[in-house]
Amino acid sequence: MTPTSNTPTSNTPTSNTPTSDKVPNTMRIDLHCHSVASHDCLIPLEDFPERCLEAGIKVQAITDHDQLWGGLELQNIVAQSPYADTFTVIAGEEVMTQEGEIIGLFLQERITPKQTPEATIAAIREQGGLVLLPHGFDPKKRHRLKPAALQRVYQDIDIIEIFNARVSNPKYNEAARTFAQEHHLAMSAGTDAHTLKDIGAAYVETPTRAINTPEDLIAALQAGHVEGQWTHPVEAFAYKMWDQARTLVGNFTSANSP
Numbered sequence: 229m230t231p232t233s234n235t236p237t238s239n240t241p242t243s244n245t246p247t248s249d250k251v252p253n254t255m256r257i258d259l260h261c262h263s264v265a266s267h268d269c270l271i272p273l274e275d276f277p278e279r280c281l282e283a284g285i286k287v288q289a290i291t292d293h294d295q296l297w298g299g300l301e302l303q304n305i306v307a308q309s310p311y312a313d314t315f316t317v318i319a320g321e322e323v324m325t326q327e328g329e330i331i332g333l334f335l336q337e338r339i340t341p342k343q344t345p346e347a348t349i350a351a352i353r354e355q356g357g358l359v360l361l362p363h364g365f366d367p368k369k370r371h372r373l374k375p376a377a378l379q380r381v382y383q384d385i386d387i388i389e390i391f392n393a394r395v396s397n398p399k400y401n402e403a404a405r406t407f408a409q410e411h412h413l414a415m416s417a418g419t420d421a422h423t424l425k426d427i428g429a430a431y432v433e434t435p436t437r438a439i440n441t442p443e444d445l446i447a448a449l450q451a452g453h454v455e456g457q458w459t460h461p462v463e464a465f466a467y468k469m470w471d472q473a474r475t476l477v478g479n480f481t482s483a484n485s486p
């Protein structure tokens with residue numbers, strides 16, 4: 229057991245505590261969230277910059293299920309907006325492999341799903357991207373990367389998500405942290421947001437710097453620390469359903485108003 233495991237520190241968030249106040253000269257990075265490009269999410273791309281900046285998130289990875297277009301399109305939206313100098317979007321994809329999910333970051337082209345984990349990682353590398361393991365230690369996440377696959381490929385993983393706001397139990401985040409520490413891998417946080425409200429619930433807080441390349445990101449993660457607010461999965465699911473129903477009703481009403 230590593231000494232930091234289960235030790236309450238500022239890095240070990242407790243459920244339902246408010247996130248800490250924004251610290252001057254630092255910024256927050258969230259490397260896992262979904263948009264309207266995912267089959268199970270309705271967040272419009274245009275809504276991200278304002279909501280993220282409100283939560284102090286200056287670097288947001290968009291990691292849609294088996295899709296890359298959300299992140300690429302948001303990069304274009306931001307480039308032509310007043311947020312171009314203050315908000316960075318990393319285009320990513322949460323790719324379903326034959327043995328569970330792997331995230332690719334800094335991608336230019338969509339990775340085809342349902343390949344082996346090894347082929348998926350190779351495809352991410354070919355584009356110069358980074359490989360991130362999301363919610364890799366939660367047995368209740370049916371799409372987590374299978375333990376046998378993790379054993380085969382962990383040396384090719386760059387970043388372990390050690391705080392996912394939507395794991396079934398916070399202890400699985402601790403298991404991820406222990407694994408990352410044992411293998412000296414960079415550590416990240418992800419909201420895994422499927423609604424706008426979830427944005428800001430998990431992040432790496434790090435000294436403010438430009439993130440243009442994979443190397444910039446790894447350096448920022450290494451200089452930062454992880455913070456987050458865990459959401460009980462039942463509560464997260466109920467909210468998502470309510471939010472989606474509300475959005476659909478809103479769309480219907482505006483489509484049918486004169």
Ligand SMILES: [Zn+2]
Pocket residue numbers: 260261262322362420
């Ligand atoms: Zn996800």
